[in-house]
Amino acid sequence: MTRLSRHLLWIAAAAPVMAGVELGRRIFANNDDARFAVLAQDLLSHGLRVFPELNGAPYYNKPALLAWLIALVSWPGGDVTQLTAALPSAAAGVATAFAVWALGRDMFGLEAGTYAALVTVATQGFFLQARLPLPDMLMTCFITAGLWQFWRMTQDGARGVHWLGFYGCTAAAFWAKGPAGFLPLAVALGWAAATPHAGAWRRLRLVPGLPVLALLIAPWWLVAFAADSAAIRDTVVVDHLMWYLPQTLTWKSVTAPLRNSFGILFPWVLVLPVVAVHAVRFVRARGGAGDRVRVLLVWALVTLVVVGISRQQRLRYYLPLVPPVALLIAWWLASAVPRSREAARMPWRTYAVGATALGAITAGVLVAGGGLPRDASLSLPASVLEVLVLAGGLLTMIGALVWGVRAKRVGRAFAVAWLGSAVFVVGAYHWEVGRFNVAHDFPRVSQRMKPALQDAPVLATWGVPELPLSFYMNRRVVVVETNDELDRVMSGAAPAVAIMTEGVLASSRERERFAVLINDRLALRSVSLVRKE
Numbered sequence: 001m002t003r004l005s006r007h008l009l010w011i012a013a014a015a016p017v018m019a020g021v022e023l024g025r026r027i028f029a030n031n032d033d034a035r036f037a038v039l040a041q042d043l044l045s046h047g048l049r050v051f052p053e054l055n056g057a058p059y060y061n062k063p064a065l066l067a068w069l070i071a072l073v074s075w076p077g078g079d080v081t082q083l084t085a086a087l088p089s090a091a092a093g094v095a096t097a098f099a100v101w102a103l104g105r106d107m108f109g110l111e112a113g114t115y116a117a118l119v120t121v122a123t124q125g126f127f128l129q130a131r132l133p134l135p136d137m138l139m140t141c142f143i144t145a146g147l148w149q150f151w152r153m154t155q156d157g158a159r160g161v162h163w164l165g166f167y168g169c170t171a172a173a174f175w176a177k178g179p180a181g182f183l184p185l186a187v188a189l190g191w192a193a194a195t196p197h198a199g200a201w202r203r204l205r206l207v208p209g210l211p212v213l214a215l216l217i218a219p220w221w222l223v224a225f226a227a228d229s230a231a232i233r234d235t236v237v238v239d240h241l242m243w244y245l246p247q248t249l250t251w252k253s254v255t256a257p258l259r260n261s262f263g264i265l266f267p268w269v270l271v272l273p274v275v276a277v278h279a280v281r282f283v284r285a286r287g288g289a290g291d292r293v294r295v296l297l298v299w300a301l302v303t304l305v306v307v308g309i310s311r312q313q314r315l316r317y318y319l320p321l322v323p324p325v326a327l328l329i330a331w332w333l334a335s336a337v338p339r340s341r342e343a344a345r346m347p348w349r350t351y352a353v354g355a356t357a358l359g360a361i362t363a364g365v366l367v368a369g370g371g372l373p374r375d376a377s378l379s380l381p382a383s384v385l386e387v388l389v390l391a392g393g394l395l396t397m398i399g400a401l402v403w404g405v406r407a408k409r410v411g412r413a414f415a416v417a418w419l420g421s422a423v424f425v426v427g428a429y430h431w432e433v434g435r436f437n438v439a440h441d442f443p444r445v446s447q448r449m450k451p452a453l454q455d456a457p458v459l460a461t462w463g464v465p466e467l468p469l470s471f472y473m474n475r476r477v478v479v480v481e482t483n484d485e486l487d488r489v490m491s492g493a494a495p496a497v498a499i500m501t502e503g504v505l506a507s508s509r510e511r512e513r514f515a516v517l518i519n520d521r522l523a524l525r526s527v528s529l530v531r532k533e
Helices: 003-020 031-046 065-077 082-108 110-121 124-129 136-153 161-194 206-242 251-265 268-308 315-339 348-368 384-407 410-439 442-453 466-473 483-490 502-507
Strands: 459-462 477-479 497-501 514-522 525-532
Touching: 003 082, 003 110, 003 124, 003 410, 031 065, 031 082, 031 466, 065 082, 065 136, 065 161, 082 110, 082 124, 082 136, 082 268, 082 315, 110 124, 110 315, 110 410, 124 136, 124 251, 124 315, 124 410, 136 161, 136 315, 161 206, 161 268, 251 268, 251 315, 268 315, 268 384, 315 410, 384 410, 442 466, 442 497, 442 514, 442 525, 459 466, 459 483, 466 477, 483 497, 497 502, 502 525
Parallel strands: 459 477, 459 497
Antiparallel strands: 497 525, 514 525
C-alpha cells in the first residue's frame, strides 16, 4: 500500500463513521430543523419544482437544493424520514473532509492534509450539522471545495480550469443557502487586499469569473421574479439584507461571535490561541513565503467578521470556520512544531487568563439575558459515567497533544489526541440527543393526537413550532400568534383544532369555549389539543 493510499484510508474510514454514528436519531424539534424535510415532502407529493411549498405557500427565502437532494434520497422509500432527511448533510460532511484533506495536502503535504481532515470531523460543529437537514453543511462543503480551487488558481502555472471550479463552487454554495454562499468570493477579495504579491488581483480572474457566477445563479432569480416579483422583493429586503445587516453594538452582540466560534470548534479550539499566535508570527517573519498560512488566516478572519457582524446569530452560521481552523492546526502540527523550538512552548498562563475571562464573559451574558435557557439542562452531563467519559476524552486529547508537542512526536500523539476528541464529541452527542428526544418527542405526541384530527380540516398551533408538527403529522399546520388570528382559524364551518401551550390557553380570552381533547408535554412545556365548542 502506497503512502497516499494509507492517508486516504484514514479519511475514508474516519469521515463516514463520524458523519454516520446515530444518523437519523435526532428528532426535528424546531422550525429550522424541520423546514427542508417538509419542503422535500412537498416535492415527493407534487413533483420537482423550483419553489416547493411550505404549509401551502411557495418557499422563496432560499434556493431549494437541499430539499431536492432530500427528496431524491427519500424517493425510493416514498416518504421523508429522519434518516433520509439527514443523509445529504452527512454526505456533504464526508465530502467536506475530503476537500479539506485535498487543500491541506496541496498546501503543506500529506500529513497536514490528513491532520486537517481528522480535526474537521472531530469538532462539535461538524458532528452536529452532519446530522441535521439544514443547508449549512452543504454550503460549507461547496465553500471548502471552492477555496481549494481558489488556492490552485492563484499558484504560478495554474490552469484555467481552476478558476471555473472556484466560481462554479461559489454558485453551488449560493444554491445551497442563498447569498451566504458568496463567502468564497469575500475570502478571495480579502486575500487579494492582504497579499503583497504583484498581480494578486489579476489572479482572481474577476472579469470572466463574475459573469460566469451571475449566469449560474441567474435561473433562481429569473424564475422567482416570474413567479412572484413582490414576494421576491420582500425576500431580498427582509431575509437577504435585513437579516444579515450589522447589529447595534451591545455586550451580547460582541460576545456572541466568541461563544459561537468556541462552541462550533470545540474541543480543538483549545489549541487555537497558540496556533494563531505562531501563524501570525510566521507570516510576518516569512513575508511572501508565508502566503499559504496567510490564506488560512484571511479565510478564518473574513468568515468570523462577516458572520459576526450580522444581525442574526446562530451557532451553525459559524460552521464555515471549521475548515480554515482545522488547516491552521494541521499546519502547526505538521510544519511548525517539528521545525520550531518556540512552537513547543505552551503558554499556560495565557490560557488560564483567557479561560477565566471567557468564563466571566459567559456568566455575565447569562445573567444579563435572564439566566440559562429553558433547555440548557439537556446539554449538561446527567450522570457520573457521562462526566468520567467526557472528562477522560478531553484530558486524553490535551495530554497527548502536550506530550507530542514537547517530545516532537506529533504523529503518535495526534492519533491518541484525535481518539480522545472523538470520544468526547460522540459521547456528548449520544447522551444529549437522548435527553433532547425525550423532551421534544414530536413523533409520540403526533401519533397520540392523530386520531383526534381525523375530521379536522385545519390544525392551528400557538406557542408550539408548526413545521415539526407538519412533518410528523404529514399535514398542513397553520401558525397563529394572536386571539384574533385564532378566532379566524377556529370559526369555520368545519371543526378546527389547535395545539397550544398551557400558558397560551390560560390567557386566551375565550378559554371557557375550548374543549380540551388531549393534554401532554412537549418541549419542556404542557400542551393541549383543543377544539372550539
